[in-house]
Amino acid sequence: MDPRPLSYWWGRAVYGAVAGVLFAFLLVFLLRTLFGFEPLWEGGVYGGVAGLIGGIGFLWGIGCFDFWLGWAKGADISVEDHSFHGATNWRHYFRLNTDHKVIGIQYLAMTLFFMLWGGLMALLIRTELAAPGQQFADGETFNGFLSMHATLMIFVFAVPVFGGIANFALPIMLGAKDMAFPRLNALSLWFLPVAGGLFLSSMFTGMFGAAWTAYPPLASQGTMGQTLFELGVQFAGASSIATAINFLATIITMRAPGMTIWRMPILAWATGVTSVLVVFATPFVAGSQFLTMFDRVMGTHFFAPDQGGDVVMYQHIFWFYSHPAVYIMLLPGFGIISEVIATFARKPLFGYRAMAFSLVAIAVLGFGVWAHHMFVSGMAAWLRVPMMITTIIIAIPTGVKMWSWLATLWQGKIHMKTPMLWALGFLFTFLMGGLSGVFLGVVPIDIQVSDTYFVTAHLHYVLYGGTVYTVFAGLYYWFPKMTGKMYSERLGQWHFWLTFVGTQLTFLPMHWQGLQGMPRRVADYDPRFATVNAIETLGSYMLAIATFIFFYNVITSWKSGPKAPWNPWRGKTLEWLVSSPPPIFNFDAIPQVVGGPYQYGIPDARHAVVFAPEEFGGELKEDTRYPVLVVANQTLVSQTLIDEIRSRDADGLWSFQFVVPVGDDDRSIAERRLATTLAILAGHGVAATGRIVEGDVVDVATEAATEAVPHELVLVTLPLTQGAWMRADVVDKIRKATGVPMSHVVVPADDARAITGASTLPMVMVVAGEAVGAEALATAVRARADAAPARFTIVLALDLSEPRWGAEATERRRTAGVAMTATVNALVSTGVAVEGQVMDDAPSVALPLAITAFAPAQIIVAGVNGEADALAGAVQEAAGDTPVEIVDVGTVAGS
Amino acid sequence: MATTAGHGHAGHDDGAHGAAPAHGRSPLLLSMLLFIGSEVMLFASLFTAYFFIRYGVPNETWPPLKADGEPFELPVVMTLVNTLFLVMSSFTLWWGEQRLAAGDNKGLIRGLWVTIFLGATFLLIQLNEYAHLGFTPQDRAFSGAFYTLTGFHGMHVLVGLIILSMCLRRAYKRDFSTAYHTPLTAGSYYWHFVDIVWVLLFLLVYVI
């Protein structure tokens, strides 16, 4: 791992950015002086060039180009240089990293950050619109809010966020060790803060106010912020294209053996199709922004009609990207929903091939509908008809997807976990957005509602429902895999429901507003719209609160949530075959794909088998449990050991085999201990087996390891000063002898003696009179323990006479206590889980109390000298249904 | 937060990532083709602008009139010669690749040098033309579109020259052989794309 600290890289990045800006100023100054351009201090030109070169300087500083520059300079660079790969602590997430898992999380952090900014803008918009008249923002400021809102949400949230989710999940789902071009991947990521930074920095120069659509001639007016917008779009576009190329190369060339394209998870199809859209459509928005930028800073006349320019041309070029852009923001989400619904309905995805083809159809048709954004623009009137036709037709493949998702749910086994809730919410919300889209596709209706709140309603229904809901579905679905922790299901449900209600509240009334006559992008409106606007503002605040719940959930769960198993959702795709979080190169062994990814309902069907490396010898399957050997004797039944096994079992992947070497110890004691341990573990749901083996610990362990070839050997011992094993240095000896990975667990002596962890065993209450202290009682208890593991409470009712504080009572209590302690110790040291209770009252009072308190599964009344029957009487009534056994432990000749 | 789990195995022993593709296609070539696709679309957007200005604006004569009432004139003959230089450079590059396939690394080097020389010549002549055109990008929409199209193309030629120089350097280091020359192939794809775009540009803007 590269040793240089964060401060080095960020120092370089700042230096690069500042140096770039200064160099830009110098360059522009020189050129303008040399060529005599007037005026010398044209802000837009300086700002534009400074943004460009400063941005590139930042990218150089953070290290994006180091490898390639080093290679170009002839340095000794190896393609296998992994010094920037993987993350072992939080710092690695804050600098250049080539690991797709780290990049994916970095993408998510960045895009969610910009989502918060975009959301802030939305709240500012809604607060201004809460009532008619100006609340706090004038027209120009308001235009800045709405422009910034959409720009951030589209270019640096909705488009790249799927790059983040797919970056993390897709290579693992395909069985690859990383993306095809990890360094290019990192560069794509770092373009994003440059883009977002350029957008946000316009707050200092005057926010761009021509909306995200930036139509000239309005875009030719205004402050330098508009130039920063145009530049930011270029960086965002470059990021998008590079990522798309990377995805396509990975999907096409790096799938696991046996994974034909019809065996890929649908997310791979969705990401691949989206990437094709990105590669071929994004350059058009780049072109559109080049042209407006040239008009602004170079004085060209692309959009000046009196100089031969054409205003509507911009809209054609812009929308030729921006319509496919909405599919870029939707299709990956469709892929995520397919994964989530199949997993949480436990059914194969309905109509896999139709789903794949419909993705392609939507993408292809998506290139042919752009002018439906321009029905009222004054473009060539004849073009409206074919565009109406293609727009209406695109509803068909989209409909096929909706029907298929419903069919996947039909007759499934639906688990209403948070990811599934988001999927269901998506189905409802996107349906409404899609239906309103058909309205908009019909020209006469569009003429009525274009540029009104009807459009705002439609776009938020499809984008909130289609992008945001699917992003949250994906984030909750893969959260355990990414972080190794489980999120809080309760907070997740709150997040969903608040968002769902908030979405309807905020955007449903907008349909009415638009039809009734409220235009878009206005800071003020006719007072008759006051009530709906107020309701929508409340809805927007609800959405804000819901979003905060989400972030709270993510942060607290990541820090201190419960550990996540490898496959919490029992999914079948490849990412669930590796640990949570995955190992640094994803797979320790190459997966071999043998079937489709959604074979739920077929008992032995498998998507992939993982071939183990040679040392494991042989084939591992996705539901295999790897053996772990546990070597222990005197530490069996200790709380430490029980906790250790339980915590490992949370992975869901191990089968525990206990091997108990008894050297010179009493075999029966070891057997008893082992039986108790296994019973306790079984009570906690841990599958474990065990056997006693006579012999030296090193020999026994070695033989067992050779036979079982375990994934790991866990040696559990007493501390060095208190255990014979440690004194004999067995840890190293076993390690050398077996060659198997070893862990050593040390159990404090009193823990080993205590047997406190037996709470899952049934409780047996032993009522002893003077039998306490008798060897026969201990024998009887041992015999009962051997019959079936249990934990015991020995109860002795003293029947003290008054006064109970007197000398006689005290003496009797002391004697009883000594006897009880001796009995208990003797039993514990032979592996029985037992504790003792000495009670002052007479049996008829004390015993019923004890029965109520301990709620035993069985009662044994042990007595000597015939007292058992007498005691039994006191017990019988209070016992109720609990079985009572009377044992006469014979005569006692003293204790 | 670690992405390493406590397995004790960091096995990735199957060779360099991406150098041994599972399905036999070179990721580098595929990526270069996709990249060229995106650049083609960028030029398409600029050509779109050109076509709107040429055919879409009403009342516009063609070529448009400059401020002094004279129509814009483009140096078709000189540019035709320049075009031939560029087309020749594609052939010299192809010839160099053929020499490499026959095991002649020196032939490849020669071919690359000639290609670079021809490409640089093209650029210099273009710059000279710019100086002598008699109109600036700011004159009318047409001139802006003209400079944008040819300017973007010129920048792509420059990038192509850089790529070819990197290939040349690697050829000197004997990095390429009959068996392995993927980066060279990728570079030549790019150069041919630059050439084809120019031919189209020449026909659509200068000739028609």
Next chain:
Amino acid sequence: MYRKIPIIPLAVIGVVVAALTVGQALLIDWLPAAESAEAQRTSDLLWVLFWSSTVFFVIVTSVLIYSVWKWRVKDDDLSDGPPIHGNTMIEIVWTVVPTIVLVAVGVYGYIVMDRNEAVAADRLTVEVYAQQFNWTYGYPDAGIETGILVVPEDRQIQLNLRARDVIHDFWVPEFGIKGDAVPGITHTLWITPTNQGTFPVICAELCGAGHSVMRSQVKVVSPQAFAAWLARSSAAVKGDVADGTTVVESIR
């Protein structure tokens, strides 16, 4: 397979959803009053689309609600659902039926569009000038310009939209017609007002800081009143031609 469709529960849910949807559709005043022939046709088209959408909405929502209600399981249920990968018949049905509905909708939409833009021989032409941030209307034959659009009832009006600086958009919600005013081109709209009254003219394309307040009015009057107003205004202007255009006080 058809026998297994649980008709009754689905129908019950469907009826409830439909009732809610249709209820709010009928109880809420969705559209402004249609004050032009075009708005009337568009309004009819809107309702057709609404009812067809409702059918699909009800079907999807009912299936969704029913599925979640019927097949939800607890966390400890580890079983899988039946391994159904597809069903060709149903896939054909759910592709073909929406296609038919959409084609019908498209055809109807085209017919409305065609009728709305059929140019009448006796139309009245008005020049509309949009600029940051107001509207001006010119009546070239009469040689006047006004700040309020005055038009006669029951006659097709041709509006030639022109923009003087950036893109604006001329919109009267009650007329159901809107169009961008774009610098460099003349964009033509046709409106046939059917009722008298005063209606707002709203700018519907972001045009700068004053976009929200760029409003005007259109007054629809009887043909006689219109002719009278035109004559009066024209006469007032003829005596006072400075640069050929004057903004004249509009009819009250």
